[in-house]
Amino acid sequence: MTITNRRVIFEKRPEGWVSEDCFRVEDAPVPELGDGDVLVRNIYMSVDPYMRGRMNDEKSYTAGFALGKVMQCGAVGEIAESRNPKFEAGQIVTGMLNWETHTVVPGGAGIVRIDPALAPLPYFLGILGMPGFTAWYGLLKIGEPKAGETVYVSAASGAVGQVVGQIAKLKGCRVVGSAGDDAKCKWCVEGCGFDACFNYKTVDSVEDALKQHCPHGIDIYFENVGGRMLDAVLTRLNPFSRIALCGMISQYNLKQPEGIHNVRSLLVNKVKLQGFIISDHFDLQPEFMRDVGGWLKDGKLTYRVDVADGIDNAPKAFIGMLKGENFGKQVVKLGDDPYQA
Ligand SMILES: NC(=O)c1ccc[n+]([C@@H]2O[C@H](COP(=O)([O-])OP(=O)(O)OC[C@H]3O[C@@H](n4cnc5c(N)ncnc54)[C@H](OP(=O)(O)O)[C@@H]3O)[C@@H](O)[C@H]2O)c1
Known part of the structure; x- marks a missing residue:
């Protein structure tokens, strides 16, 4: 079956406020997996304030987004296909993925498995992320x-x-x-x-x-x-x-x-x-978790998420978050969540 990837391209650098014409949404075929590669079907993606800095053409603590390319983001997804012995179809993973419905992860690098029984999936982009x-x-x-x-x-x-x-x-x-x-x-x-x-x-x-x-x-x-x-x-x-x-x-x-x-x-x-x-400070992540x-498990913390629907709404959700329209952690739902209550 051919899978279509819907993705958001960084089209134009903003000057001052970000506008929706800084982004372009398009369809693209999912490339063939090579040995060791993994295909992730993204379920939730995160929009974060730091992304605004990465849209500028200036030196910062991390590289800027490249014009004309798909933008990166934290995401949670399900392994759709694996040619990597460390991952199996159906497993839930998180990592730095892309503003798109399907991401090919070369060599399975930079994604980690998460236990969906621990918390609702968006929490892994928020309180547990x-x-x-x-x-x-x-x-x-x-x-x-x-x-x-x-x-x-x-x-x-x-x-x-x-x-x-x-x-x-x-x-x-x-x-x-x-x-x-x-x-x-x-x-x-x-x-x-x-x-x-x-x-x-x-x-x-x-x-x-x-x-x-x-x-x-x-x-x-x-x-x-x-x-x-x-x-x-x-x-x-x-x-x-x-x-x-x-x-x-x-x-x-x-x-x-x-x-x-x-x-x-x-x-x-x-x-x-x-x-x-x-x-x-990634060395401290085990202590944080x-x-x-x-x-969280003991019921001592609560967490509020704000879920926008669909990859086409990702630019709007991002701009809205910068303006304060989010109520809680802003994520965008990109596909079916098999664990949603
Ligand atoms: N240092 C790090 O490693 C690191 C990591 C993550 C996040 N951060 C920073 O942490 C901050 C919060 O990030 P977040 O992910 O939790 O975002 P968030 O609070 O979920 O969303 C951004 C919020 O900022 C508020 N805001 C926007 N413009 C404002 C203004 N002019 N004056 C006052 N408040 C304004 C809005 O809430 P209101 O409705 O309350 O205005 C908006 O909802 C950001 O500055 C982000 O860059 C830093």
Whole structure:
């Protein structure tokens, strides 16, 4: 049987905001497998903020996407065909695959088997995947939370933020979040157990909201947003506080980044500010899986995913996520999920 692969090609570099004409969706035949190759039928693909950086033609921590080629992404799929003794048809795998319905993986390199009994498949792109690992690492290894401390996390209901807040609660912290929507804030408090969460788009001033919700100051800031949010947080930091600089999504689509004014706070409060890229820390993945996999199994963590339907909607889902239209971890469903409840 001939299989058609539907895929998304990186068509045009964005200047400022990404638009749908940066992408082209097309059909292509699936090439013949060579010895050692594996064909994966992708079931879910992830859209992530870092992809915006890879659309630029500039030096960064990882290579940019090549124009005219299919884009890469984390995905979960089922082995459709294998010419590799390590994989069998029907097994579920995850790894860096592509924005497409079917990926040929040369030599089976870079994919790993996962146990679908552990969690719903989209979780392997979220809480049990890169975003969950990022949350765990940034909070525990950089933030080093102690019971009673105040943790503030921006983009709190997102793929990373919701995990940060819940782990911080498990560590006995007071947890405050912010998000760009009242329903997201409500869910952070009622669904994830945050002590408070405010809508940064509707409060009169983020500085005042932080004063109100962090009356004893901020000991750990898990930074997802950057720009004016970071400037406001700098006014509220405690001595010896820590900033895990995970991301700066408010800046990714700007032609000119915003300036930060309150930098003196880092000096007078003797703050530790550390940026990190999670791909540098794969050696810690077993520890992460033990912790977060264990908490999830014990019912101590919850996770929210937002599923868009079909490869044709992947560009829209990606752009929507950058604008805050996602509620939870944004994934795109590409094909039948045999484990969906
Ligand atoms: N360092 C690493 O290795 C690493 C790994 C993964 C992710 N990250 C970073 O972590 C951050 C969160 O990523 P994620 O995957 O969890 O995404 P996400 O939070 O699921 O989705 C992005 C969210 O960012 C918020 N946002 C967008 N524009 C904003 C703005 N101008 N101001 C404030 N919030 C804005 C939106 O939520 P609202 O509705 O709340 O505005 C949107 O839903 C990103 O900065 C990302 O680059 C870093």
